[in-house]
Amino acid sequence: MCGRFTLTVDPSDLEAFADFEFPKKFAPRFNIAPTQPVLAIPNDAKNKADFFVWGLIPSWSKDPSIGNKLINARGETIAEKPSFRGSLKYKRCLILADGFYEWKANQNQKTKTPYFIHMKNREPFAFAGLWDEWNSPDGSSIRTCTIITTEPNELMSSLHNRMPVILNPKDYDKWLDPTPQSSGDLLPLIQPFSTSKMTAHAVSTLVNKPSNDVAECVVPI
Structure with a gap:
């Protein structure tokens, strides 16, 4: 699974997503947790990013x-x-990130060590996501999203039996196509990302608490 991730770059550093429009400013996040806002590009917004829960x-x-x-x-x-x-x-979306965490069970099976996984070049990437809009009884609405997972690649298999789906940039347009798509066209994109482009290192248990949203979370130990 994917239960925590990061997006620490400045909007000006998102060269890999030059075709997309982003908020002019957002704070670096070192410990994004469920129920919190995440930066996503939905397939109904003409390549414009927004925050989803x-x-x-x-x-x-x-x-x-x-x-x-x-x-x-x-x-x-x-x-x-x-x-x-x-x-x-x-309703598909790209969920922007530049790293994510996974916890590896220690030999005693009673404790776990958190690992930070990212691209070797430290560039941001996009998870394959799904979104929806929910209307509450009081008339307000909220846009939410989920991260798709798949079997682990070689790197991730030593840490966990699942990993988030990281899309190849060449597949962004297909994933964001606003027209209805069949599962037969989309499921081939749900693949483990290339191990050769990724790396991981152990980090402090500081990341265990979502309130610890600080740069120290990604520092190797």
């Missing part, structure tokens, strides 16, 4: 707390699960 609330849900359980969506079943299949067809 992390944890998908399906539009038909009567209970918004379901979003706490839907921070990730298994790529193998998104075409069948009621919570995700509509969004897969109509």
